[in-house]
Amino acid sequence: MNEVETPADLLDARLRLEELVDRAGLGELCKSFHTLFGIPVRVYSSEGLLLADAVGEHEVCAYVNTTTEGRRACGATVSAVKAHDPGPTKDLVHPCFTGAAYRILVIEYDGRPIGRLILGPYLPSSLKEPPKSLLVDRAIQFDQARTLLLRMPRAKTETISRIALHLKGALDLILFSGHKTLLTSQMHLASVRESFRELQEKNAKLQQAYDKLKELDRLKSNFLATVSHELRTPLTSIIGYSEMLAEGIAGELTTEQKEFVGTIYEKGEQLLQLIMGLLDLSKLESGTMSMRRKELAIGSVLSEVMSTLAPTARKKGVMLDLDMADDLHDLRGDPERLCQVFLNLTENAIKFTPSEGTVTLQARMVQDTGGQEDDDGFALLAPTQMELEVRVIDTGIGIPSRERSRVFDAFYQVDSSSTREYGGTGLGLAIVKRLVEAHGGNIGIEGNEPEGSVFVVRFPIGSSPEVAQRTPGL
Ligand SMILES: Nc1ncnc2c1ncn2[C@@H]1O[C@H](COP(=O)(O)OP(=O)(O)OP(=O)(O)O)[C@@H](O)[C@H]1O
Ligand SMILES: [Mg+2]
Structure with a gap:
């Protein structure tokens, strides 16, 4: 089935026989019909892909195939049967040069042809004597070919029609349940795809938010680094001058003045530690801290x-x-x-x-x-x-x-x-x-x-x- 995106597409999608049926199940169905009626059954997709094959080579076919012309004629018949489109009647009998016949039926689902069912070769009950066309090669012995041909299961047109109808009925059931399973799994896939798309969208948004936050963080670190750096210079002066004052360089201080200057010095030192810490942190966060190794x-x-x-x-x-x-x-x-x-x-x-x-x-x-x-x-x-x-x-x-x-x-x-x-x-x-x-x-x-x-x-x-x-x- 084509790539389907939404549940609505799914319902409109073109169905293919090979996607609807379980091949093993289909094979079993054809085999049981073959065992029951002795008539070979084949199922092809509309592209000509063989999906099920319950065919035992009949003796007359094996015999004819031992000759060159017989092989050629047999190959041509099989290709013609495969390619023959039953047209609007959707049901057709294709004759074989041996006198046997094939019944070709169109398999439809939802009003659309999706494959072909081929019954045969069988011997039409009306056939009494093999046609002359059986002697495609000089090496073919008419009597032997005749004996073998007459051993082929013989069926009336109505019998074949009934068998075909039964087979189509069983196939319809398989197709219906196959379609149901296919739809369920495709719906599931579509919903998983949808969730995945939503997740991707959310991921992209998260990534954007993350990038933005990272950028903000970088700006914050830069801001901190600049401010801390700018604060450090005047603060060093405050500490330096309060130290000089305390040492009496600008004249002797009273005890109270000394105490005040001491406090200015102590708090200045504290502030300097804080600023240095902030500066270190912002450098570490922005990865600009230089390190000797x-x-x-x-x-x-x-x-x-x-x-x-x-x-x-x-x-x-x-x-x-x-x-x-x-x-x-x-x-x-x-x-x-x-x-x-x-x-x-x-x-x-x-x-x-x-x-x-x-x-x-x-x-x-x-x-x-x-x-x-x-x-x-x-x-x-x-x-x-x-x-x-x-x-x-x-x-x-x-x-x-x-x-x-x-x-x-x-x-x-x-x-x-x-x-x-x-x-x-x-x-x-x-x-x-x-x-x-x-x-x-x-x-x-x-x-x-x-x-x-x-x-x-x-x-x-x-x-x-x-x-x-x-x-x-x-
Ligand atoms: N050895 C310790 N024993 C008990 N608590 C501790 C110890 N080390 C750290 N802490 C706790 O962890 C907190 C953070 O420690 P951190 O060194 O980051 O800050 P601080 O010592 O309070 O201030 P700063 O180191 O910036 O001068 C402290 O305030 C304290 O509550
Ligand atoms: Mg500490």
Whole structure:
């Protein structure tokens, strides 16, 4: 059937016999008629395609076919029968040179011819003696041919008409049910096609909306980057001048003036941190953050973090600890940005841990199992990749599990009430996550026992030995 687009097209579509009938079923039907009446049955599509064939070669045909002229005459008869159009009568008898006959009937459906039914050869009951035309070849022995011919099933014209009518009736039923099935499946196909088209349309609209949002996001990042950059310059002056004032360069200040200038300085610094954070975030989001890549030892990064934050920890009465394995591999990355990552995490850990608590930076090599472990914890997929894991462990207030994925959102803070006792703007972790991901790593949060939180950062390390060198003595 032609490509149909809508259910309305379907009903108008030109039907083809081969699409309406199940060939195996049709073959069975023809075979049972052949067995019942001994007369061969063939069904052709209107394009001449043989769809069912219940034909046993009759003895006389086999005999005639042993001669050259007999074969030729037989071939010509079969072609003529196949090509013969019964015309408006839709029913026709075609004679064979042997004296046998074929009945050709048009198969119609819905008022349109869609194929042809051929019964035969059979012997018309009126035939008493074979015609002379049987002797197409000199090699044909008349008596033998006659004996064989007379063995062919003999049928009266009315009998053949009745058989043909029965066959057509059965065929009509098959055609009707075939058409029903075809329509159902075509309707189903058309509706699937329609849903697919609708889906494609929706997809295109979604894509457009996504592109627009992406563009807006890019504009927002650009805007943020520009504004933050422009804010930074005057702010640096404010901080610089308040520092000079505090040092008495512009004359001695009273205690109260000193206090005010101190506040200006402190708030200016806070604002500068916020602006720098925003600038970093917008650069990371727009992919314009420049990063140096070099082979580095994580030990040197963590040691720097330790020495930078040691005074803060001491002031708060929190113990700061570094625990590194001996077999740490080198990492490819930007030392300053990695320092920023672990400074942020450690600063948080100290900030959210009460005095007497402990903050530990722990580094070790682990196998990446890709999350595919069986019940006993054995990796199912090999080979696994080596990863460098750094844990920032504290014994502080902890983060409830439902909050763990949200704290990486910009400006998100677990307790954002006005009575919140901890400072900060909620940008630190958003930057940390993006920086870790820019290094090909990932970050997650676990709970610490009995209390506190553990930030787990993992960086993939190439599994070939020349990429993953050991960092001796760290
Ligand atoms: N170690 C931790 N223990 C408990 N809560 C934490 C810890 N680290 C982060 N959080 C929670 O996650 C929130 C977001 O952290 P993030 O570092 O992004 O922001 P911040 O520390 O509040 O401000 P900023 O880092 O911008 O100065 C924190 O406000 C806090 O609620
Ligand atoms: Mg923070």
